[in-house]
Amino acid sequence: MATSAQIIDIGQEYIQKVGFHAFSYRDIAKRVGIRTASIHYHFPTKADLAMAIVERVREATSAAIADIDASARSAGERLRRYCGLFLRTWGQGDRLCPMCMLAMGQDAIPEEVRSGVRDFWQSGESWVAQTVRDGQASGEFRPDLDPRTVGRTFVAAMEGAMVAARAFTDRTRIEDVIDHLIDSVTARRTGGATAV
Amino acid sequence: MATSAQIIDIGQEYIQKVGFHAFSYRDIAKRVGIRTASIHYHFPTKADLAMAIVERVREATSAAIADIDASARSAGERLRRYCGLFLRTWGQGDRLCPMCMLAMGQDAIPEEVRSGVRDFWQSGESWVAQTVRDGQASGEFRPDLDPRTVGRTFVAAMEGAMVAARAFTDRTRIEDVIDHLIDSVTARRTGGATAV
DNA sequence: GTTTATCTATCTATTGGTAGGTAGTTTACA
DNA sequence: TGTAAACTACCTACCAATAGATAGATAAAC
Numbered sequence: 001m002a003t004s005a006q007i008i009d010i011g012q013e014y015i016q017k018v019g020f021h022a023f024s025y026r027d028i029a030k031r032v033g034i035r036t037a038s039i040h041y042h043f044p045t046k047a048d049l050a051m052a053i054v055e056r057v058r059e060a061t062s063a064a065i066a067d068i069d070a071s072a073r074s075a076g077e078r079l080r081r082y083c084g085l086f087l088r089t090w091g092q093g094d095r096l097c098p099m100c101m102l103a104m105g106q107d108a109i110p111e112e113v114r115s116g117v118r119d120f121w122q123s124g125e126s127w128v129a130q131t132v133r134d135g136q137a138s139g140e141f142r143p144d145l146d147p148r149t150v151g152r153t154f155v156a157a158m159e160g161a162m163v164a165a166r167a168f169t170d171r172t173r174i175e176d177v178i179d180h181l182i183d184s185v186t187a188r189r190t191g192g193a194t195a196v
Numbered sequence: 197m198a199t200s201a202q203i204i205d206i207g208q209e210y211i212q213k214v215g216f217h218a219f220s221y222r223d224i225a226k227r228v229g230i231r232t233a234s235i236h237y238h239f240p241t242k243a244d245l246a247m248a249i250v251e252r253v254r255e256a257t258s259a260a261i262a263d264i265d266a267s268a269r270s271a272g273e274r275l276r277r278y279c280g281l282f283l284r285t286w287g288q289g290d291r292l293c294p295m296c297m298l299a300m301g302q303d304a305i306p307e308e309v310r311s312g313v314r315d316f317w318q319s320g321e322s323w324v325a326q327t328v329r330d331g332q333a334s335g336e337f338r339p340d341l342d343p344r345t346v347g348r349t350f351v352a353a354m355e356g357a358m359v360a361a362r363a364f365t366d367r368t369r370i371e372d373v374i375d376h377l378i379d380s381v382t383a384r385r386t387g388g389a390t391a392v
Numbered sequence: 393g394t395t396t397a398t399c400t401a402t403c404t405a406t407t408g409g410t411a412g413g414t415a416g417t418t419t420a421c422a
Numbered sequence: 423t424g425t426a427a428a429c430t431a432c433c434t435a436c437c438a439a440t441a442g443a444t445a446g447a448t449a450a451a452c
Contacts, residue, residue: 003431003432017302018217024408025408037411037433037435041432044409100359103362103363104292104362106290108213108215118363122364149372152357158356159359160352160354161349163296163300163355166299167313167314176345176348180349180380184379199398220442221441222442230398230399232441232442233400233445234397234398236444241442241443242442395450396450397448397451399446399447399448399449400445400446400447402444403443404444405442405443406439407438407439408439408440411437412433414434415432416429416431417428418427418430421425421427422424422426
């Protein structure tokens with residue numbers, strides 16, 4: 001594999017496992033088998049490396065969401081599969097969402113990086129909100145929900161669930177949250193009358 | 197104020213704003229107006245300082261929850277006020293939950309500290325679960341909810357909402373999540389029949 | 393006169409980053 | 423086609439700054 005791709009891979013792993021400030025170029029260099037100066041050749045500053053990672057993650061996420069849009073047959077399935085993306089990330093060696101790790105740092109993280117994180121986050125919220133609208137139109141979801149609020153809750157809850165999974169090394173922390181989130185949007189028919 | 201209390205205050209602020217690995221004893225020393233050696237006198241290692249902070253936060257949280265239990269008049273009010281604790285933390289200068297910041301670090305955070313974080317997290321989940329049971333008994337909340345699942349979702353969603361608030365410097369990210377969470381447990385009467 | 397809390401001075405290790413050099417490969421063009 | 427220039431991807435060696443931490447002196451408080 002190309003060296004720069006290896007550097008990005010390992011850098012991303014470190015960000016997901018310990019965060020931006022808890023690893024060094026030396027850590028990456030050791031694992032790739034090169035010197036730190038060679039990493040600076042590919043990524044002049046640590047911020048440059050973070051940016052490359054943010055861009056790659058955003059591309060991968062966009063692709064995954066496009067795939068969901070292309071193949072899911074209902075709004076409910078789309079939401080479930082979106083949540084499944086977080087579960088998949090966790091499955092790759094107990095890793096957290098890299099964007100979440102980069103979101104917490106305030107001015108300790110380069111502004112350029114944080115801007116990319118915001119774009120990632122907001123596009124997730126918007127996609128969920130649109131999916132909620134679709135599900136409301138089809139009668140799958142509760143008609144009284146505010147799509148924007150639900151979008152924000154889904155992203156926040158999934159990111160938080162990842163942190164919980166990390167704290168307890170427990171995948172069910174993520175699964176439980178998914179269950180309640182899906183349940184919270186699903187239309188229920190009580191007393192024989194449909195809510196629409 | 198006692199120096200050690202000042203050190204804890206400022207250390208906690210740093211943990212909440214940039215995380216455990218993005219500040220140093222030097223940063224604290226400058227703000228307190230002492231030398232780093234004096235901080236080592238009070239807290240021999242950085243892990244010791246983190247532990248002191250974790251213990252103080254847990255005590256404060258226990259007290260706040262005891263206050264809620266003593267004065268809230270319904271399960272719904274209790275949940276709302278629990279969520280309000282996160283909002284209050286954010287209000288103290290855009291700070292995140294210190295426990296969340298310490299939860300993400302994996303082996304980069306001392307195990308002793310992470311153990312304290314787990315206790316904090318789990319006690320929040322359990323308290324919410326018990327409150328859900330109370331609300332179900334009184335008819336306020338949906339009877340079909342699994343209290344444990346809801347407890348986990350509340351804590352995860354609130355912690356995630358804090359991260360979102362940080363990413364966007366936007367308090368409404370937290371408020372929206374609270375609204376949907378409360379809505380998700382509230383019993384609804386549709387078609388004229390009560391769900392119980 | 394012992395304890396408490398601070399200081400100065402220093403330590404070792406590591407941080408992100410730079411300077412300058414060098415094999416090996418590719419490109420330009422006479 | 424031969425060769426010189428340029429480029430790629432790495433290296434060694436180094437830098438100033440900072441990290442967390444320690445030793446020993448000192449001055450005030452009890």
